[in-house]
Structure formats: structure tokens, C-alpha cells
Amino acid sequence: MAAAPSSPGPLRPDRPSVPFGRGGADRHRTRAALPWPLWGPALAGLGLLVLPVLGLVARADWVRLPELVTSDAALTALGLSLRTAAASTALCLLLGGPLAVVLARGRPPGLRVLRSLVLLPLVLPPVVGGLALLYLLGRTGLVGRYLDLYLGVRVPFTTTAVVLAQTFVAMPFLVVSLEGALRTAGDRYETVAATLGARPWTVFWRVTVPLLLPGLGSAVVLAFARALGEFGATIAFAGSLAGQTRTLPLEIYLQRESDVDGAVALSLLLVAVAAVVVVLARPRAVEGAR
Amino acid sequence: MRARAPLGLAVALVLALAACGSGGGNPAPRRTVTVLAAASLTEVFGRLEQRFEAEHPGVDVKISYGGSSDLAQQIVNGAPADVFAAANTSTMDTVARAGLAGQPRVFATNELRIAVPADNPKNIGSLADLAKDGVVLVVCAPQVPCGAATQKVATAAGVRLRPASEEPDVKSVLGKVVAGEADAGLVYVTDVHARGDRVRGVAFPEAAGARNDYPITVPSGAPEAELGRQFVELVRGQVGREALTAAGFQVP
Amino acid sequence: MTPRSSALDVDVELGRPGFALSVALRVEPGEVLAVLGPNGSGKSTLLGVLAGLLRPDRGRVVLGGRTLTDAGRGAHVPPHRRGVGLLAQQPLLFPHLTAEANVAFGPRARGVPRRAAREIARRWLSEVDVLELADRRPAELSGGQAQRVAVARALAAEPDLVLLDEPFAALDVDAAPALRAVLGRVLRAGGRTALVVTHDPLDALVLSDRLVVLDAGVVVEAGPTRQVLARPRTAFTARIAGLELVAGVAAPTGLRAPDGAVLAGHREPGLVDGVPAVAVFPPRAVAVHRERPNGSPRNVFPVVLAGLEPRADVVRLRAAAAPGGPGWAEGLSADVTPAAVADLGLEPGLPVWFAVKATEVTLCPAPGETVSAR
Structure with missing residues (x-):
């Protein structure tokens, strides 16, 4: 018996669900071929990024490595680095999160200018940032002079200064990636939530923030990694004192004057910590906001 | 192909770097x-x-x-x-x-001098003055030559220094004094010469014992x-x- | 689920480069108004104004006695305090919440305790027949299922006014009729004031009591849905509506017309025998014969040609009731090719037979019937 040829079939499900999402790579899939001239520069670029680290690995004194990375100075610097990077990441989140939301959702006057200003620390040499902080919060700085005069608060040479310097250089990473995630997501969900009667504050906590969580993860990791590696702004603004302001990058810079093996060992330690941090967040950070 | 890639890469890098380094000459x-x-x-x-x-x-x-x-x-x-x-x-x-x-x-x-801001607000006149309360002192870290010299003069003078920061080089020390963040820093006399307008050098006898x-x-x-x-x-x-x-x- | 019935009064103007909206309309408490119009006619702009997402340049929006927008006084109630719910083309379910939590969102937002909100959510999910999907995330729902949850979510927030923005446009053709039936049922059961924006006359027919037709930002026609669709007064409406309607009562074999004739067709879901219904078909689906055709016994009826109107590439024939034939055939149209007109020697006053294939006929409930006296 012949079936009606053009019957749409009433049993067809009206759009099958795809519980496994689009993440799985399909090995059957082919793509348009890449132009071959890209491979050369791409490999060279990869080499420029990876080979120096290999150089570091090759130069390391592996016999003394355990002793070098567990020296008092190294552990003190590592501890300080982790603490300050965590604090500045928290500060980034506390200040940069709202900033990103305002930039993405609010309509502040001069939005373009504001966004450029936020990006400034990304393109400034960090040491310039450190100087700028010094001339703002330093003893003779724009604000620092009053902090000193009325409150007796001096920021430079303190751990607080380290955190501020790290926040200064790291916050743009958080703001930019969060704002990007917000813009990609669009405000349609927030609009729906409002028409369901949710107040702005409720919408923020129950819709905006949860939708942002994946992007937030990578943004936080980026900020933490940047804070961990911060050098220029710290040395210019906070100085360098063991246990107080001498973070791991500063310790490395100092040790390389006297003990190259020590500096290399600490560099590897920093590479390892950064690698762990980035690998932890890699999937989201690389794939970006969904 | 795969095995040759790193070599080609290194050559390319070296060529690129060499190109960056050689300025065009007359x-x-x-x-x-x-x-x-x-x-x-x-x-x-x-x-x-x-x-x-x-x-x-x-x-x-x-x-x-x-x-x-x-x-x-x-x-x-x-x-x-x-x-x-x-x-x-x-x-x-x-x-x-x-x-x-x-x-x-x-x-x-070369020998050390105490670098102070031009107006010397804390009235520093000797190594001993550096240990006074309220003096923000910046020195070189002991790992670098100026820091080693600093330790030497401090020991010779019997002064216990409590620096706010131990900088990785002498320029950073000078920078902090110039910026007004530090009341005093220990630097070389030649550095004081180089920034004669903004800082003043205070000589002290112990310096001769730690010549560089x-x-x-x-x-x-x-x-x-x-x-x-x-x-x-x-x-x-x-x-x-x-x-x-x-x-x-x-x-x- | 207490029925909230509020009247909506709108009189607004909004100008943009190359476009101006100027609309005055009233929706009675519990009434469903359809807004029909092509893309760019201002339908979505109108919804934006009602939902509070757009500020009009002039005019007022009053819902249940509350002034939501008054451009003259600069008054503008923000979206979350308007009591205006919005159901869009896309379900836009919050991806991080289960279906149930999505529906409970509205009740939670107005302060209903967690447990009670959960109860409300489950009731609404069962109302739209997807209670068994309560624990699923949106990513695990089909398009039709997600849109049902979205309907439940919009209604669970108990809005005074529900706005539906082409709610079936993004659905597969198979899923749309079922959802249309569900929506028609729940809107009516709740006695809710609602406004449905669509470009599909069928949506208007199934869901709405009254219809306004929007073109280039202005209302070009308004009236009871069936009447407007069946007897468009403007060519514009005729072009976008373009449907022939026969009213009657749903019967097991099709639509029973007042004279007892039965029109066979494809039944919309939710059609219950014995309720008022309409048979709907496009004029191009009507074949014209000089003699009663033999092969296809269904949906054939005698008429007298009342007029011939040349269109772009067809000729529209207008029918009058034939002596002894069905009265409901008065005013029906058929589109045929000019060649067919010549071959058959068609001219006004000629008795002919109209035949409509059952596959081209849609049978749907006609809620407008009960209120068409308005």
C-alpha cells in the first residue's frame, strides 16, 4: 500500500531537544579549507608564545629547584602574591562587576568616552599606572595628601597599595569581558523578567547575575591571572618589601640580580600557578560567553 | 615537515629580531x-x-x-x-x-649618599637620623650592589634601618625620593648629581667604608x-x- | 488564577525617522483584541509602548483606571509595575531555571512565599498541559513545549493585560495549532484582557473577539474579528486577511452550516463538537464549475456569480446565494485565472458550482461568535 507521498507525518516531534548542546566536536564534520599561508605565521606566533617558556624550563636547575622554590623568600612572596591577587580580584568584582553592568545596560552620558577610559589601563605601561596611582594616593598626591593630613593614612609601601595597583591593571580585563558577555546575552531576559513584575534589583540578582555566571568565571580568572603577574605598577606605587609588598614577580626581578637560578625557579613557580589558574577556567575563557 | 618546523621557526624569529635590531646607518x-x-x-x-x-x-x-x-x-x-x-x-x-x-x-x-628631597623636610643630617620615627626610608635590596653597600654602612654606623621598601635598583630608590613618597633614600653620589635639581645629597663618613x-x-x-x-x-x-x-x- | 479584567485605553503617537505610529483603541475588560498588520506596520512598537519599553511622544495609556503612561505629564510607570505581561515570539525562558521555577518567577517577584509560588506554577503548568516537564531546563524542551511554559509563566504573573507578540511565529507549523488552542482556552478561561499581535489571520480568528488592522502606524479597520476578516471594507485588509469564512457549528464530519450542509476540513486542535465554529479557506482554493462536478462530492455548493473583479494575475469572482442553494454562500469569493474565465464563459448572473478541497479548509472554534453583537 502506497503511503501518501507528501504527508508531513503527524508523529514528527515539533523540534527535538538537544540535551548535549553544541559543545561536542563532530569528527564527521568537514570545514572549508584554511588558506595554507596562514600556517606559517600561526606556527611562528605559537612558537613566540611557547618557546620562551621552554627556554625557561631548559635553563632551570632542576636539582636545586625544590630547595629554591621553597626558600623563605619564595614562600613569603608566593603567599603575598596569592593573598593580594585574591583581594584585588574580589575588589575587581565588587567594583568592576557593577561598572560592567552600568556600561552594558545603563545609558550613562558619554558612554564611548567612559569605555575608552576603562580600557586605558590595558594599553598603559603598568609602571605608568603605578606612577599615576602614586600621584593620586601618594603622600603628596591629589587625594593622598588629605588622607595623610586628616586621617593619617598613607597608602604607598603598604599591602593595600599592592592590591590597588593590581586592581588598577586587572579590572579592565574583568570589565571588558563581563561587558562583552552582557552585550552578547542581550537584555531580552531582563525585559521579560520586568514584565513579570520583578523589580530591577530582583531582576539583577535572579536573572542578570545567574546568566552572567559562566562569563563571570572566565572574567574573574583573567583578572586574577593579571593581578598575579602584576609588576610595574606595584614596584612604582607600593615598593618592594619582603612579606609586605614584594610579590612573586618583584622577588623574581630582584633575585635575577644575584641568583639567576633562583629567579628561574621562581619564574617556573609563577608559570605553574598561572597555568593552573588558566587551565581551571580554560573552557569558558576560550569559548567565550555562550 | 613536522620535524623541520621548529628550525624554520627559529630562523624566522632570528631574522625578524635581527631586522628589528639593525638601524639604518649613514x-x-x-x-x-x-x-x-x-x-x-x-x-x-x-x-x-x-x-x-x-x-x-x-x-x-x-x-x-x-x-x-x-x-x-x-x-x-x-x-x-x-x-x-x-x-x-x-x-x-x-x-x-x-x-x-x-x-x-x-x-x-662611587659611594653612597643620603638622597633627600631638595627641602629636606625631615632635616636629615646623618645615617642615625634615618632610624628616627616618622622617617620614610627607601633603600636598595641587599641582593643588589647598592643594597649591599647600604648594609655595610649601616653596620659600620651601628644603625638599624627600617626601610619602607627595598627596591630592586637605585633608580627606583631615587624615584621614590623625587616623587616625595620617601623622606630619604640611600643612593650613589653620582645619582644625586644626575638629579641635582630635585634631590640633595647628604654626605656621611661611613660612606667611605663601602666604596663601590x-x-x-x-x-x-x-x-x-x-x-x-x-x-x-x-x-x-x-x-x-x-x-x-x-x-x-x-x-x- | 483569579480573573483580572481591566479595560485598556490607548491613544498614543510615536514618531521615528521614516515611521510614525498613531493609534487610538480600547480593549474591554476580558476582551481579546487582535492587531493584524504586515511587517513594519507598527505592531511591535505598539506593544513596546503598552509594556512600557517605549515612551510615546504624545498620548496616554490607561489600564483598569490606572494611568500607565501620560506623555503630557511625563508620567511613565516602569515595566515591572505596570501589570502588563508579555509573551514574545521566542519563549525566552530563563535558561538557568527549571520550567517550574520559570513559571514561579512572577509569583515570587510579587512576594508570594516559595511554597505557594510553587503551587501556582504547577497549576499553570498543568493548565497548559506540560506539568510533567516541570523539572526540565529550557534547553531540554522543544520549541512548542518551551512556548507553553512561557504562556504559563506570563499568566502566572497575573497581569492585568497580556500582550502576545506573534506567539506562534517561531514555532514549527505542527506545533503552532496546538499552542494556539491552548492559548485560546486559557485566555478565555481567565477572562483576561489581552492583545495579540499577528500577521496570521488564523491567529486572530481563533484567539480574538475583535480585530484592528494596522497599516503604516495607523488603524485602517476595526471591528469584530470574523466580520472584519470575512467582509473586509478596505482592499488593504482584504489583501492581508484574504480568507473566506463560513460560520456554523462543529460536527463530527466537519462544520455544519445553518442550512444543515456540512463542510469538511482540517480540524484545529481544541475544536469540540457542538460549539460555534468557522470554516476558513483562501479564495484561491475555490474551484469553479459550470456543471456539478462528479469526482469530488464534498464541499460543493451552487452559487450565482454576482461580480468579476480583475486582480493582478487572477480574476476574483464574487458569489451571491443561488435560489435553493445555501444562504451562507452569499459574498464568498473565488480566485481563478483569466484563461478559466474565458474558457468557462463566466459572466455576472451565471449560476455555477463552487468546490473547495477539504485539505484547504481549516475548521476552528469561533469565539467571536458569542460577542459579535458588540
């Missing part, structure tokens, strides 16, 4: 003498370079300034150098251990050893001594 001089010098010698050697080139037509002097230990590492790692002038003897020892030092001679000494010797040498294997020797002679001769003295150095 009528190419026939000979070049390469000098590696401690950063604190920038001003003096800049003058001597002009003098040397004027006296040796067709010779180009190329001076690379940097931290002494960095320069020493470069020489140990095979960088070509006709003259090496270091800010301390220990870095010269590094080169000597590699068998490359030639015959170093001390051509200048500046050795100079023609490293073994120098491509232009003869020109290198002539440059060293210029530095150690009358012209060099005058220039060094003018910059605050003492000469033997």
Missing part, C-alpha cells in the same frame, strides 16, 4: 667598537663616545647600558663585547669565572680588542678622569 663606518657599560655610566660614557669617535675617524662606538649583572650574563652567554665596564667587582668576577674577563682594572669608585669599585676590561675574545684597549685608555686617562669626576665619581 655612510657605513668600517669598524665598530662595542661597549657594555653599567647604567650609572650613561652620562660619562656618552661624552667619551663622542670624543673617541672624533679621534678615530671611521670608527663607530656602540654602547649598551644596563644593569651590571645583566651585562655580565650577556657576555657569559656569548654577546660580542670589546669593552665591559661594571659597577662592582662581583659582576666582573662572574665574567672572570667564565674565563672571559681579560685584565680588569678599577677606573672609578668600577672595573673595566677588554673581555677575552673581543672582536675589536685593539680599539677596545684604546677606549679603556681614554676612560682611564685625563679626559676620562675629568668626566668621571664631574659626574661625582672618585678616581684612583
Whole structure:
């Protein structure tokens, strides 16, 4: 018996669900071929990024490595680095999160200018940032002079200064990636939530923030990694004192004057910590906001 | 294909870097003498370079300034150098251990001064004043030569210093004083000379006990050893001594 | 689920480069108004104004006696305090919440305790027949299922006014009729004031009591849905509506017309025998014969040609009731090719037979019937 040829079939499900999402790579899939001239520069670029680290690995004194990375100075610097990077990441989140939301959702006057200003620390040499902080919060700085005069608060040479310097250089990473995630997501969900009667504050906590969580993860990791590696702004603004302001990058810079093996060992330690941090967040950070 | 990639890559990198490094020159001089010098010698050697080139037509002097230990590492790692002038003897020892030092001679000494802002707000007059409460002091970290010298003078004076920061180099120390963040810093007298308008140097007797010797040498294997020797002679001769003295150095 | 019935009064103007909206309309408490118009006619702009997402340049929006927008006084109640719910083309379910939590969102937002909100959510999910999907995330729902949850979510917030923005446009053709039936049922059961924006006359027919037709930002026609669709007064409406309607009562074999004739067709879901219904078909689906055709016994009826109107590439024939034929055939149209007109020697006054294939006929409930006296 012949079936009606053009019957749409009433049993067809009206759009099958795809519980496994689009993440799985399909090995059957082919793509348009890449132009071959890209491979050369791409490999060279990869080499420029990876080979120096290999150089570091090759130069390391592996016999003394355990002793070098567990020296008092190294552990003190590592501890300080982790603490300050965590604090500045928290500060980034506390200040940069709202900033990103305002930039993405609010309509502040001069939005373009504001966004450029936020990006400034990304393109400034960090040491310039450190100087700028010094001339703002330093003893003779724009604000620092009053902090000193009325409150007796001096920021430079303190751990607080380290955190501020790290926040200064790291916050743009958080703001930019969060704002990007917000813009990609669009405000349609927030609009729906409002028409369901949710107040702005409720919408923020129950819709905006949860939708942002994946992007937030990578943004936080980026900020933490940047804070961990911060050098220029710290040395210019906070100085360098063991246990107080001498973070791991500063310790490395100092040790390389006297003990190259020590500096290399600490560099590897920093590479390892950064690698762990980035690998932890890699999937989201690389794939970006969904 | 796969195995050759790293080699090709390295070649490409080297070519690219070499291209970055070579500036376009005027009528190419026939000979070049390469000098590696401690950063604190920038001003003096800049003058001597002009003098040397004027006296040796067709010779180009190329001076690379940097931290002494960095320069020493470069020489140990095979960088070509006709003259090496270091800010301390220990870095010269590094080169000597590699068998490359030639015959170093001390051509200048430098000693510490207390750098204070031009108006000297805390009225610093001696090393002992640095230990007073409320004085924000910045010094070099003990790992670097100026920091080692700082420890030495403090011990000699029996003063216990409590610095707010131990900077990785003398310029950072000076920077903090210039910025007004520090009330005092321990730097070399030549650094005070270089920033004469913004900071003042306070001399103290213990400084003489921690002089920094500046050795100079023609490293073994120098491509232009003869020109290198002539440059060293210029530095150690009358012209060099005058220039060094003018910059605050003492000469033997 | 207490029925909230509020009247909506709108009189607004909004100008943009190259476009102006100027609309005055009233929706009675519990009434469903359809807004029909092509793309760019201002339908979505109108919804934006009502939902509070756009501020009009002039005019007022009053809902249940509350002034939501008054451009003259600069008054503008923000979206979350308007009591205006919005159901869009896309379900836009919050991806991080289960279906149930999505529906409970509205009740939670107005302060209903967690447990009670959960109860409300489950009731609404069962109302739209997807209670068994309560614990699923949106990513695990089909398009039709997600849109059902979205309907439940919009209604669970108990809005005074529900706005539906082409709610079936993004659905597969198979899923749309079922959802249309569900929506028609729940809107009516709740006695809710609602406004449905669509470009599909069928949506208007199934869901709405009254219809306004929007063109280039202005209302070009308004009236009871069936009447407007069946007897468009403007060519514009005729073009976008373009449907022939026969009213009657749903019967097991099709639509029973007042004279007892039965029209066979494809039944919309939710059609219950015995309720008022309409048979709907496009004029191009009507074949014209000089003699009663033999092969296809269904949906054939005699008429008298009342007029011929040349269109772009067809000729529209207008029918009058034939003596002894069905009265409901009065005014029906058929589109045929000019060649067919010549071949058959068609001219006004000629008795002919109209035949409509059952596959081209849609049978749907006609809620407008009960209120068409308005």
C-alpha cells in the first residue's frame, strides 16, 4: 500500500531537544579549507608564545629547584602574591562587576568616552599606572595628601597599595569581558523578567547575575591571572618589601640580580600557578560567553 | 615537515629580531667598537663616545647600558663585547669565572649618599637620623650592589634601618625620593648629581667604608680588542678622569 | 488564577525617522483584541509602548483606571509595575531555571512565599498541559513545549493585560495549532484582557473577539474579528486577511452550516463538537464549475456569480446565494485565472458550482461568535 507521498507525518516531534548542546566536536564534520599561508605565521606566533617558556624550563636547575622554590623568600612572596591577587580580584568584582553592568545596560552620558577610559589601563605601561596611582594616593598626591593630613593614612609601601595597583591593571580585563558577555546575552531576559513584575534589583540578582555566571568565571580568572603577574605598577606605587609588598614577580626581578637560578625557579613557580589558574577556567575563557 | 618546523621557526624569529635590531646607518663606518657599560655610566660614557669617535675617524662606538649583572650574563652567554665596564667587582668576577674577563682594572669608585628631597623636610643630617620615627626610608635590596653597600654602612654606623621598601635598583630608590613618597633614600653620589635639581645629597663618613669599585676590561675574545684597549685608555686617562669626576665619581 | 479584567485605553503617537505610529483603541475588560498588520506596520512598537519599553511622544495609556503612561505629564510607570505581561515570539525562558521555577518567577517577584509560588506554577503548568516537564531546563524542551511554559509563566504573573507578540511565529507549523488552542482556552478561561499581535489571520480568528488592522502606524479597520476578516471594507485588509469564512457549528464530519450542509476540513486542535465554529479557506482554493462536478462530492455548493473583479494575475469572482442553494454562500469569493474565465464563459448572473478541497479548509472554534453583537 502506497503511503501518501507528501504527508508531513503527524508523529514528527515539533523540534527535538538537544540535551548535549553544541559543545561536542563532530569528527564527521568537514570545514572549508584554511588558506595554507596562514600556517606559517600561526606556527611562528605559537612558537613566540611557547618557546620562551621552554627556554625557561631548559635553563632551570632542576636539582636545586625544590630547595629554591621553597626558600623563605619564595614562600613569603608566593603567599603575598596569592593573598593580594585574591583581594584585588574580589575588589575587581565588587567594583568592576557593577561598572560592567552600568556600561552594558545603563545609558550613562558619554558612554564611548567612559569605555575608552576603562580600557586605558590595558594599553598603559603598568609602571605608568603605578606612577599615576602614586600621584593620586601618594603622600603628596591629589587625594593622598588629605588622607595623610586628616586621617593619617598613607597608602604607598603598604599591602593595600599592592592590591590597588593590581586592581588598577586587572579590572579592565574583568570589565571588558563581563561587558562583552552582557552585550552578547542581550537584555531580552531582563525585559521579560520586568514584565513579570520583578523589580530591577530582583531582576539583577535572579536573572542578570545567574546568566552572567559562566562569563563571570572566565572574567574573574583573567583578572586574577593579571593581578598575579602584576609588576610595574606595584614596584612604582607600593615598593618592594619582603612579606609586605614584594610579590612573586618583584622577588623574581630582584633575585635575577644575584641568583639567576633562583629567579628561574621562581619564574617556573609563577608559570605553574598561572597555568593552573588558566587551565581551571580554560573552557569558558576560550569559548567565550555562550 | 613536522620535524623541520621548529628550525624554520627559529630562523624566522632570528631574522625578524635581527631586522628589528639593525638601524639604518649613514655612510657605513668600517669598524665598530662595542661597549657594555653599567647604567650609572650613561652620562660619562656618552661624552667619551663622542670624543673617541672624533679621534678615530671611521670608527663607530656602540654602547649598551644596563644593569651590571645583566651585562655580565650577556657576555657569559656569548654577546660580542670589546669593552665591559661594571659597577662592582662581583659582576666582573662572574665574567672572570667564565674565563672571559681579560685584565680588569678599577677606573672609578662611587659611594653612597643620603638622597633627600631638595627641602629636606625631615632635616636629615646623618645615617642615625634615618632610624628616627616618622622617617620614610627607601633603600636598595641587599641582593643588589647598592643594597649591599647600604648594609655595610649601616653596620659600620651601628644603625638599624627600617626601610619602607627595598627596591630592586637605585633608580627606583631615587624615584621614590623625587616623587616625595620617601623622606630619604640611600643612593650613589653620582645619582644625586644626575638629579641635582630635585634631590640633595647628604654626605656621611661611613660612606667611605663601602666604596663601590668600577672595573673595566677588554673581555677575552673581543672582536675589536685593539680599539677596545684604546677606549679603556681614554676612560682611564685625563679626559676620562675629568668626566668621571664631574659626574661625582672618585678616581684612583 | 483569579480573573483580572481591566479595560485598556490607548491613544498614543510615536514618531521615528521614516515611521510614525498613531493609534487610538480600547480593549474591554476580558476582551481579546487582535492587531493584524504586515511587517513594519507598527505592531511591535505598539506593544513596546503598552509594556512600557517605549515612551510615546504624545498620548496616554490607561489600564483598569490606572494611568500607565501620560506623555503630557511625563508620567511613565516602569515595566515591572505596570501589570502588563508579555509573551514574545521566542519563549525566552530563563535558561538557568527549571520550567517550574520559570513559571514561579512572577509569583515570587510579587512576594508570594516559595511554597505557594510553587503551587501556582504547577497549576499553570498543568493548565497548559506540560506539568510533567516541570523539572526540565529550557534547553531540554522543544520549541512548542518551551512556548507553553512561557504562556504559563506570563499568566502566572497575573497581569492585568497580556500582550502576545506573534506567539506562534517561531514555532514549527505542527506545533503552532496546538499552542494556539491552548492559548485560546486559557485566555478565555481567565477572562483576561489581552492583545495579540499577528500577521496570521488564523491567529486572530481563533484567539480574538475583535480585530484592528494596522497599516503604516495607523488603524485602517476595526471591528469584530470574523466580520472584519470575512467582509473586509478596505482592499488593504482584504489583501492581508484574504480568507473566506463560513460560520456554523462543529460536527463530527466537519462544520455544519445553518442550512444543515456540512463542510469538511482540517480540524484545529481544541475544536469540540457542538460549539460555534468557522470554516476558513483562501479564495484561491475555490474551484469553479459550470456543471456539478462528479469526482469530488464534498464541499460543493451552487452559487450565482454576482461580480468579476480583475486582480493582478487572477480574476476574483464574487458569489451571491443561488435560489435553493445555501444562504451562507452569499459574498464568498473565488480566485481563478483569466484563461478559466474565458474558457468557462463566466459572466455576472451565471449560476455555477463552487468546490473547495477539504485539505484547504481549516475548521476552528469561533469565539467571536458569542460577542459579535458588540
